[in-house]
Each structure stands twice: as structure tokens, then as C-alpha cells.
Amino acid sequence: MKETILIVDDEIKIIEVIKLYLENEGYNIIQATNGIEALKKQDKHNPDLIILDLMLPDISGEDVCEHIRTGSQVPIIMLTAKSSEDNALKGYSVGSDDYITKPFSPKQLVAKVNAMLRRIKGNQYETLTFNNELKIHIENKKIEYNDDEIILTASEYKILSVLAKNPNRVFSREELMDYISDDNSFIYDRIIDTHIKNIRAKLNQDIKNPTYIKTIRGMGYRFNV
Missing domain, CATH: 1.10.10.10 (Winged helix-like DNA-binding domain superfamily/Winged helix DNA-binding domain)
Incomplete structure (x- = not known):
């Protein structure tokens, strides 16, 4: 059974593009267009990975990430239009695992998702x-x-x-x-x-x-x- 991925972005076109590429990889996709909806769906579906936009219309992606980190270590990839070092560091400090800057290559994002989930799986019993x-x-x-x-x-x-x-x-x-x-x-x-x-x-x-x-x-x- 393939993993479930939650995509959070207020731009429907971006969600649709990411969803198309990830569904072609066989992943199950759920989506949210704001932070409150994202937190509800994270609690309900317990996804294996979250792709989270930094700029959301209600609460920031950083706040969403920080809230999720109070009870989950699900991998989180931030989408951001801000490319400065300080913004990247802030994202990591609240618990994101990686980030990708808009505009981005969907293939690059898919590669990040695949690699991250492979590493998370692991096969050691120790x-x-x-x-x-x-x-x-x-x-x-x-x-x-x-x-x-x-x-x-x-x-x-x-x-x-x-x-x-x-x-x-x-x-x-x-x-x-x-x-x-x-x-x-x-x-x-x-x-x-x-x-x-x-x-x-x-x-x-x-x-x-x-x-x-x-x-x-x-x-x-x-x-x-």
C-alpha cells in the first residue's frame, strides 16, 4: 500500500500539479488550502508526509508546522517563495525537514518525496x-x-x-x-x-x-x- 501525502497550499493550480505528479508515482493524495484545514486533515488521516506552503491565508505554514511537531514527527517539506538563509533556518527551527523554493520543478519535488520516504521506512530492527x-x-x-x-x-x-x-x-x-x-x-x-x-x-x-x-x-x- 502506497503512502498518503498531504499537500497544503492556497493555490489550487499548484496543488493540482503536485497531485498529478505524485499520483503518477502511486501515492494517495489529500489536500488542504489553509492552515486550519491542514491541521484537521493531519489529525484525521495521519499522512506519511506533508508538503506545506509557508504562506497561507489564515495561519502561517511555520505555525502549522510547529503545531504538528507537538505530537508528530511526520516528514514535512516546506514550499516557500522566500529563499533567504534566515527563512530557511526558521523553517528548520520549527520542525520542517526540507524545503523547496518556488517556482520549483515538480520532478525535483517528487525526487525529494521519494528519497525522504525511502529513508523513513528503514528495514532495521534494532x-x-x-x-x-x-x-x-x-x-x-x-x-x-x-x-x-x-x-x-x-x-x-x-x-x-x-x-x-x-x-x-x-x-x-x-x-x-x-x-x-x-x-x-x-x-x-x-x-x-x-x-x-x-x-x-x-x-x-x-x-x-x-x-x-x-x-x-x-x-x-x-x-x-
Whole structure:
């Protein structure tokens, strides 16, 4: 059974184009033209991925994304007419996993969707446990810290899991960018710092002396065990 994708955009023509391309790939499509409708359909249908326009007529795509992130780690791709670094970083900081700038190639968007869903599926049955407090369940992408479930975005999960699978190895920002990128599109290296900051906060880590993800000055990040 193919995955369900929620497309959120106030421009019907854009929805129709995206829908056509994704339905040709075999995906089930649901759609919304504003933020309130998007949140209702997300709750009702629990889609496997969301394509979310930044500019909506009622509430912003950023607010929609932030609300969804309070209870779900569904992959979210932002559509935005704003291409500045600050806007991209803001989207990531509220929980989006990737973004694409309008006008965009539908084929490029489809490639992002396909690659992201392939990575999300995974086929490993493994739980990584650290200090009997942090547990990373590879099969269902579930994170537990002191028995409480921690909600990470898909990109945050990718970063944490690759670091945890390779303890004591230093990963440069460029290497981590490769892990979260679904194609060859440019990603600002500051985005990695934003993701790391979010992960630490969600794990209640001491900012000055985090237990798990250490900053190696001038080199990158290392998972400490």
C-alpha cells in the first residue's frame, strides 16, 4: 500500500500539479488550502508526509508546522517563495525537514518525496541504548529519554541516529548535511547547528556541557558514550 501525502497550499493550480505528479508515482493524495484545514486533515488521516506552503491565508505554514511537531514527527517539506538563509533556518527551527523554493520543478519535488520516504521506512530492527536512559528504536524511529518519548523531526532523527551508530567518530557539518539532504540541493551548514541545538534541547541536555552530542571545535560533532 502506497503512502498518503498531504499537500497544503492556497493555490489550487499548484496543488493540482503536485497531485498529478505524485499520483503518477502511486501515492494517495489529500489536500488542504489553509492552515486550519491542514491541521484537521493531519489529525484525521495521519499522512506519511506533508508538503506545506509557508504562506497561507489564515495561519502561517511555520505555525502549522510547529503545531504538528507537538505530537508528530511526520516528514514535512516546506514550499516557500522566500529563499533567504534566515527563512530557511526558521523553517528548520520549527520542525520542517526540507524545503523547496518556488517556482520549483515538480520532478525535483517528487525526487525529494521519494528519497525522504525511502529513508523513513528503514528495514532495521534494532534499539540503541545509552546509560539506560536514552533509547533509539531504529525500526519505528522512536526516541525515548528516561522512558518519555521524544519527538524529533526526520532530519533531527537522521542526525542523532547516525551519530549514535558511530560513537566517538567526529562528523563534519558537511558529512551531516549529506545525511539529511535528499538530493544535491544546497543546504546551509548553519542548519546543522540548528538541528543539533534542537536535539539537545529535546533531550534536556546542558547547553554548556551536553552529555551525548559534543561539539569538536573546528571539526564538527561527536556522539559521546
